[in-house]
Amino acid sequence: MATSTPTRDAYATPPREPKKEPPSERRQLWRSRLWRFDDKASPYAYIAPFFLVFGAFGLYPLLYTGWIALHRVEMTGLDSMEWVGWENFDKILHDPEFWTSVSNTFLIGVISTVPQLLVALGLAHLLNYKLRASTFWRTIILTPYATSVASAALVFALVFRADGGLLNWTLGLVGFDPVNWANGHWTSKLAISIIVIWRWTGYNALIYLAAMQAVPNDLYEAASLDGASRWQQFRKVTIPSLRPTILFTIVISTIGSMQLFGEPLLLEGGALGATGGNENQYETLSIYLYNYGWNLGHLGPAAAVAWAMLALLLLIAAANWFIGRFVRKSAV
Amino acid sequence: MRITRSVAGRRRRTAFVATTGLTVTALLLTGCGGSSDSDKGADADGNITLTLADFGQFGYKEAGLFEKYHELNPKITVKEDTTAEEKNYYPKLLQQLNSGSGLADVQGIEVGRIKEIVDTKADSFADLSKAISVDEWVSWKAKQATAPSGAVIGAGTDIGPMSLCYNRELFEKAGLPTDRAEVAKLTEGGWEDFLALGEQYKKKAPKGTYFMDSASAMFNAVVSSSPEQYYDASGKPIYDKSASVEKGWKLAAEAASKKLTQGLAQFEDQWQAALRKSTVATVVCPAWMAGQISTYAGDANKGKWDITSAPGNTSANWGGSFLAVPKSGKNVAEATKLVKWLTAPEQQAAVFKAIGVFPSNQGAYELPDVKNATLPYFNNAPIGQIYADGAKSIPEAVLGPKDGVIKDSISTQINNMEQRGTSPDDAWDAAVRTIDKAIG
Numbered sequence: 001m002a003t004s005t006p007t008r009d010a011y012a013t014p015p016r017e018p019k020k021e022p023p024s025e026r027r028q029l030w031r032s033r034l035w036r037f038d039d040k041a042s043p044y045a046y047i048a049p050f051f052l053v054f055g056a057f058g059l060y061p062l063l064y065t066g067w068i069a070l071h072r073v074e075m076t077g078l079d080s081m082e083w084v085g086w087e088n089f090d091k092i093l094h095d096p097e098f099w100t101s102v103s104n105t106f107l108i109g110v111i112s113t114v115p116q117l118l119v120a121l122g123l124a125h126l127l128n129y130k131l132r133a134s135t136f137w138r139t140i141i142l143t144p145y146a147t148s149v150a151s152a153a154l155v156f157a158l159v160f161r162a163d164g165g166l167l168n169w170t171l172g173l174v175g176f177d178p179v180n181w182a183n184g185h186w187t188s189k190l191a192i193s194i195i196v197i198w199r200w201t202g203y204n205a206l207i208y209l210a211a212m213q214a215v216p217n218d219l220y221e222a223a224s225l226d227g228a229s230r231w232q233q234f235r236k237v238t239i240p241s242l243r244p245t246i247l248f249t250i251v252i253s254t255i256g257s258m259q260l261f262g263e264p265l266l267l268e269g270g271a272l273g274a275t276g277g278n279e280n281q282y283e284t285l286s287i288y289l290y291n292y293g294w295n296l297g298h299l300g301p302a303a304a305v306a307w308a309m310l311a312l313l314l315l316i317a318a319a320n321w322f323i324g325r326f327v328r329k330s331a332v
Numbered sequence: 333m334r335i336t337r338s339v340a341g342r343r344r345r346t347a348f349v350a351t352t353g354l355t356v357t358a359l360l361l362t363g364c365g366g367s368s369d370s371d372k373g374a375d376a377d378g379n380i381t382l383t384l385a386d387f388g389q390f391g392y393k394e395a396g397l398f399e400k401y402h403e404l405n406p407k408i409t410v411k412e413d414t415t416a417e418e419k420n421y422y423p424k425l426l427q428q429l430n431s432g433s434g435l436a437d438v439q440g441i442e443v444g445r446i447k448e449i450v451d452t453k454a455d456s457f458a459d460l461s462k463a464i465s466v467d468e469w470v471s472w473k474a475k476q477a478t479a480p481s482g483a484v485i486g487a488g489t490d491i492g493p494m495s496l497c498y499n500r501e502l503f504e505k506a507g508l509p510t511d512r513a514e515v516a517k518l519t520e521g522g523w524e525d526f527l528a529l530g531e532q533y534k535k536k537a538p539k540g541t542y543f544m545d546s547a548s549a550m551f552n553a554v555v556s557s558s559p560e561q562y563y564d565a566s567g568k569p570i571y572d573k574s575a576s577v578e579k580g581w582k583l584a585a586e587a588a589s590k591k592l593t594q595g596l597a598q599f600e601d602q603w604q605a606a607l608r609k610s611t612v613a614t615v616v617c618p619a620w621m622a623g624q625i626s627t628y629a630g631d632a633n634k635g636k637w638d639i640t641s642a643p644g645n646t647s648a649n650w651g652g653s654f655l656a657v658p659k660s661g662k663n664v665a666e667a668t669k670l671v672k673w674l675t676a677p678e679q680q681a682a683v684f685k686a687i688g689v690f691p692s693n694q695g696a697y698e699l700p701d702v703k704n705a706t707l708p709y710f711n712n713a714p715i716g717q718i719y720a721d722g723a724k725s726i727p728e729a730v731l732g733p734k735d736g737v738i739k740d741s742i743s744t745q746i747n748n749m750e751q752r753g754t755s756p757d758d759a760w761d762a763a764v765r766t767i768d769k770a771i772g
Contacts, residue, residue, distance in 0.1 A: 075423065076452040076733075078430040095769065163605045183751070270600065271419060271740060278748050279762075294423045296737060296770040 062310075068303040075297035088304040092292075098305070100280050101288040102312070104189065108264075108284065109257030112193035112200075117249055120201045121242075124208035125234060138209070141202035149199070149262035156195045157267055182268045188282040195263045200256070204249050211245035212238060247324060254316055258309060261286035285309050378407050380666055385413045386440035387421035389623070390489065390653070395686035397679055401670065408666060418442050429456050435658040437667040441486055443476065443652045444736030449486075450479050451733055458657040459483035463668045464675065472728035473692045477654050486654030487675040488692035490683070492618030493649060493722035494553055494642040496526075497625055500711065501636045502613040506536045512640040512713065522644030523554060523583050530592035533613055541611045542594035547584035547750055548743035549598060549616040554580035555739075556729065557648035562739075563732030569771050571738055572764060581742070585756040588749040595750025597743075604628040610636065617642075618650035619690035619719050626688075626709040639713035647725040652692060690719045697723070734770050741766040 069088050071081040092098045127137060144152065159166045160181040168178040181187045215238060223233050239246075264282045265273045275291055276283020283291075285305060293302030374380045384392075390412075392398055398410040413436060415421035422445055428434040441449055449457075461484040466474045469488050477486035496519070500510040508529070509515060519525045530543035537543070544550065555561050558576030563569055571577050587593050594612055596603040606612050607628040615625060617639060625637060642648070655675060657667045673679060677695035681702045684691055688707065696702050697720050705716035732738075744766075745759040754762075 074452075075426045075430075076448055091769075091772075095765075097765070097769075161601065163602050268600075270417060271744075272597065272600070274419065275744070278744060279752070279754075292769070295419070297423075297426075298769075298772070 065303045065306050068299055069301075069307050071300055073299040073303075075294070075299060078299075084300065088300040089308070091301050092304050092308065097280055097283070098288060098308075101276065101283045101285050104276070104280070104282060105258060105260065105284045108189050108192055108196075108260060108282070109254065111189060112196040113250070113253040113257055115193075116197045116201050117204055117246070117253065119197070120204035120249070121208055121246075123201065123205040124212055125238065127205065127209050128212045138206065141205055143202070144199045145203040147199070150266060152199055153195055153263050153266035156191070156198075156263075157269065160191045160267065182272070182277060182282070185279075185281045188267065188277055192260070192263045192267060192282055195267075196257070196260070200253065204253070207245060207249055208242060211242050215241040247320075251317070251320065254320075255313065258313055258316075259286055260284045261290070265290075285312075374407075374663075379409070380407060380663055381409045381411055382438065382663055382667055382670055383411050383413060383436035384438040384440075384655075384670070385415070385421075385425075385436035386653075387415045387418040387442070389687060389689075390414075390440060391683040391687040391689055392674060395679070395682040397674060397682060401673060408670070410670065426453075429453050429658070432660055435660060437657065437661045437663050438671055439656050439658060440489070441477075441654045441656050442736070443654070443731070444739065446476050446486060446654055447731040447735065448733035449656075450477065454479035454481070454483060454485050456659055457483075457485035458659050458664050458668060460485065460487055460657065460668060460671065464672050468677070468693050468695050470692055470694055470723065470726070472649075472726065473652065475728070476731055477656075486656040487671050489653045489655055489675060490620065490651075490680070490689040491649050491692045491723060491726070492620055492651035493690055493719045493726060494557070494646050495617045495619070495639050495715075495718050495722065496642050497615045497617035497622060497637055497639050497710070499610060499613045499633075499636055500638050502538060502541055502610065503533075505538045506533045506613070508533060510638070512638060515638075516640045516645075519643035520645070522646070523550060526550070526643040527583065527587060527590070527592060530587065530614075531590065534590075534592060537613075541613060542592065543613050544587060544593040545603060545606060545612040545615050546596050546598050546743075546747070547587040547593045548746040550587065551580035551584045551742065551746055552650055552739065553616045553618075553642060553646060553648055554583060556650045557646045557727070559727040559729050561729055561732075562735055563730055565730055567732065569732060569734070569738075569767075571767060577742075581746075581756070581760065584746045585749055585759075588746070588756075593750050595747060597747050599624070607633075618648075619688060619715070620651060622707060622710060622715065623688040626707075634709050635711055637709065638711045639707065639715060639718060641718055641722065645722075647722050647727065649723075649726045649729065684716075688715065690723065734767075737770040738767050741770070 068081070070083065070085060072084045072087075073081050123141065127134065127141070131137060162168065162178060162180040162183065165178075165181070167181070172178060179187055181191045219237050219241070220233055223237050228236065261284065264276055264284050264287055267273060267282065268277065272278065274287070274295055276287045285308075289302050289305040289309070292305060293299050393412060398412065402409055415424070421440075422442070425435075425439060425441075461478075461482065464484070464487050466478075466484055470491060473488040473491060474484065477488065478484050496515070498515060503510045503515070509518070518529050533543045555574075555576045558574075560570070560574055561576060562571040562574065588595070594606060596606055596612075607615075607625060608630055610629070610633055615621060617625075622639065626634075629637065655671045657664055657671060661667055675693060677691065677693050677699055680691035680693050680696045681699045683689055684696070684705060685701050691697065691702060703716045703720065705714070706712040707715050741763045745754070745763040748754040748762070749756060749759045
């Protein structure tokens with residue numbers, strides 16, 4: 001990776017030497033100014049498209065959502081907005097269902113992210129060995145990520161069906177009673193986590209694999225000369241070198257699990273999916289938002305939920321940062 | 333023709349169809365947005381394509397009515413965009429009304445939503461009061477779609493008069509009479525009798541079978557037999573004081589505690605499976621439900637089912653839809669003609685014959701196709717007669733804007749009493765919480 005970008009002057013200084021037929025002083029001055037301006041400004045121009053697009057499709061909706069959160073807006077009359085101040089936030093914070101979905105989101109987040117990252121790490125380690133047809137394995141492992149949420153969720157919905165589902169059928173063969181997966185508090189969360197794990201493990205494994213391949217071989221050689229076993233090498237060399245990558249995947253997975261929507265929506269589908277189950281047992285924050293805005297038709301509180309989700313993410317990010325700092329300090 | 337148990341839920345086949353619906357919906361949304369913009373009324377030859385957006389099963393395709401209309405009007409082709417679930421259809425309709433684009437020439441509206449549309453969006457729809465003869469309709473049906481200004485924004489497609497569907501084979505095994513008249517006689521006294529019959533059934537019930545599929549269906553039948561349901565005439569929500577709601581809730585709680593019901597969420601996968609495997613002995617049957625039963629119970633169970641009048645001869649309407657013409661369309665005049673034709677007696681009779689949804693146009697009741705209709709699937713039950721009798725005495729109900737959501741929330745909680753043994757008090761509190769959120 002390039003660590004510093006050479007400025008233009010480094011390789012193409014404009015002619016300063018007196019020339020045989022020097023252009024007028026003014027013109028030279030103008031040119032060099034232009035040059036310097038180009039030097040300073042063009043990087044901004046290059047990154048501008050991202051920020052423009054982000055402004056239009058990221059920032060503006062974000063702020064507008066905040067504006068809506070302070071109003072009473074109905075699905076049946078988007079044009080009439082009535083200022084209500086913090087009432088919408090008050091409403092959702094006093095709604096037990098909101099807190100149910102917060103805890104559901106966290107629980108599902110934890111039971112999907114932790115195993116997923118651990119398995120991904122292990123898989124990446126295996127893929128890092130010399131294998132026959134390694135490209136083939138690496139491609140295969142990424143395929144779940146390439147399937148759409150909807151199709152993955154639908155297939156798993158069939159697997160987890162209480163009545164004639166693949167999983168219950170298999171359990172039946174071994175002599176277990178059928179489980180109503182979507183109906184139980186834990187089983188439904190587990191089912192959703194399994195869909196998430198299935199989809200994202202390969203993706204994370206590839207990220208880890210890329211990071212592992214960047215670990216210099218000398219480190220392993222030195223370690224094995226010192227008599228470190230494979231496992232010790234993994235723990236003492238691989239993991240520390242991967243620390244920034246692991247942090248990155250944790251952040252990405254946290255954001256992902258905060259936005260969990262398609263999997264719970266489609267686990268049972270229909271009316272139950274849209275309320276996260278009979279007793280909201282697998283209602284995530286996104287489902288809560290969707291239900292409030294689109295089923296109940298109140299967009300104000302739905303917008304407030306969106307901002308609450310943002311606030312929660314920022315809190316988690318802060319916690320992450322503190323933990324990361326603590327870990328770094330204690331590691332020294 | 334979709335109806336509310338469950339505004340959310342009537343025709344949910346499997347999750348699969350639901351999402352396919354979602355996806356298709358998205359495609360159609362863009363699709364019909366494009367076409368209605370480019371159509372500009374008619375093409376050079378005067379050909380017009382009319383789009384009709386609906387949900388669930390309106391039965392026009394099944395009855396071959398679009399082809400017939402094209403034969404009668406060679407310049408007009410009708411394209412139907414069907415969303416599987418009304419729950420997905422309605423928010424989309426609202427969005428399109430808000431943005432003023434993407435609307436079809438004709439839009440279906442479910443009865444659980446009609447009040448909200450009349451209250452908030454009446455201006456967006458063409459007034460049909462001149463085009464259709466309102467008097468032909470069951471009086472309350474026409475009123476439901478009439479705005480305060482007098483504009484009629486929707487033509488009624490169907491209504492859902494109440495009956496009781498029962499499985500003869502299971503009744504016989506449990507030692508109960510199977511004859512229509514006898515069953516009706518046993519439940520003559522009303523829903524309490526119905527539950528008593530249930531206890532009788534339970535004593536000798538074939539293993540793994542239940543008397544009812546879902547207590548929420550009984551709740552809906554009880555509430556919809558009363559003029560006062562969830563709102564009072566002034567538009568105030570009174571669902572927590574309404575006598576019919578209280579009665580329905582009590583009966584449902586009793587059915588749940590006595591374990592007379594299998595506790596299935598209607599129209600969901602497991603409900604469909606229960607019909608396929610014949611594990612439920614009765615289903616509370618608004619007219620359109622018969623089509624659902626024959627679809628999901630399948631050919632294997634043909635002839636096992638029968639239909640009789642609802643307990644206590646309850647006259648109630650559960651469900652029914654409207655066709656409305658958005659003002660912004662390019663072909664308002666032609667679309668209005670189509671709506672008039674589709675909701676005329678002959679066409680409603682054809683739909684009744686095809687899929688069993690009952691006409692809302694009284695003119696159809698005297699037609700032989702309706703009057704003498706029998707359903708072979710249901711042991712040749714004389715449905716024309718059963719429903720026409722019920723349809724005449726249906727009370728005029730007061731509708732409210734959030735009827736659909738209220739019904740849904742209560743159904744969910746009844747289901748929790750049945751399936752999870754939630755206490756009636758806890759279940760009611762949970763229902764109130766959701767409903768208050770919806771109304772607020």
